[in-house]
Amino acid sequence: MTLKTLNFSARLAASFFVGSILIGTFSSLIMLGLLLSEAESGFVFPTLEGIRIKYAYPLLVSSMKTSMYEYVADDEDIEIVQQWIDEGTKEDFFKAKVQPIMKMDCTSCHSKSSTKTKAVPGMPLGRFEEVKAQASAGYTWAKMSRQAHFHLFGIGVFLAILSLMMAYSSYFPWIRNLLISTATIFLWLDVMGWWLTKYLIEFAYVIYFAGAVMSGSILAMAGLVLLDLWLRVPWITESSR
Numbered sequence: 001m002t003l004k005t006l007n008f009s010a011r012l013a014a015s016f017f018v019g020s021i022l023i024g025t026f027s028s029l030i031m032l033g034l035l036l037s038e039a040e041s042g043f044v045f046p047t048l049e050g051i052r053i054k055y056a057y058p059l060l061v062s063s064m065k066t067s068m069y070e071y072v073a074d075d076e077d078i079e080i081v082q083q084w085i086d087e088g089t090k091e092d093f094f095k096a097k098v099q100p101i102m103k104m105d106c107t108s109c110h111s112k113s114s115t116k117t118k119a120v121p122g123m124p125l126g127r128f129e130e131v132k133a134q135a136s137a138g139y140t141w142a143k144m145s146r147q148a149h150f151h152l153f154g155i156g157v158f159l160a161i162l163s164l165m166m167a168y169s170s171y172f173p174w175i176r177n178l179l180i181s182t183a184t185i186f187l188w189l190d191v192m193g194w195w196l197t198k199y200l201i202e203f204a205y206v207i208y209f210a211g212a213v214m215s216g217s218i219l220a221m222a223g224l225v226l227l228d229l230w231l232r233v234p235w236i237t238e239s240s241r
């Protein structure tokens, strides 16, 4: 069986599925670009610094550089917090320099008794233990494993369907096998990179490269499958299929 021998309705259904993957992949690339760079809109490349902030810096510091930046009174506050973490989260340093910053910038919302509309009583940042809990590198294990399994199950399932379609296309076997393998192997490498970057910042390059290769393979497979459903591209297809 090949994609070309499917009846019209099946090819129509397959095309809609692949169309959603194409739109979804482009949307995720826009999202990643915006999340991992300083840009506010449009299609931009993630920056390496953006990846480091997300996967290597402690949540406390990364939030102060990104989502919580608007509440940081002075950029120097971030450096002091970073210094406290670099020097081993000592309690006397905390009391002298970090706690006053938390009191001034953060605890109006981040406290169990906050009555603000945007209060986050679940993540108080007043006491030493509470702040220290947000000071370990990268995502916490809980957040990392949650992200990793969402990512692997979500992408894994649609990748399996797309890969099967690719397997039944009429392209040369090396093209099929190459794209089918790179997509999933680089998906794994990407997720592995998140964990490793937590411990060694250089792995940010792996995240960058693996993410790019994976997205490229998905876009290539989706485009080729769509083409193969309706047309024949003689120079890359087997004549027997």
Ligand code: HEC
Pocket: 059, 060, 062, 063, 064, 067, 068, 071, 072, 102, 105, 106, 107, 108, 109, 110, 116, 118, 119, 120, 123, 125, 134
């Ligand atoms: C006006 C209220 C408010 C202030 C002030 C505030 N936060 Fe938040 N913070 C929130 C809310 C709401 C969330 C959860 C939703 C979100 O991410 O926007 C949050 C989430 C967080 C998170 C979880 C991860 C993240 O980035 O979403 C961290 C860490 C954090 N804040 C740290 C801080 C620090 C450090 C400060 C002080 C510099 C601060 N916050 C000041 C309201 C606030």
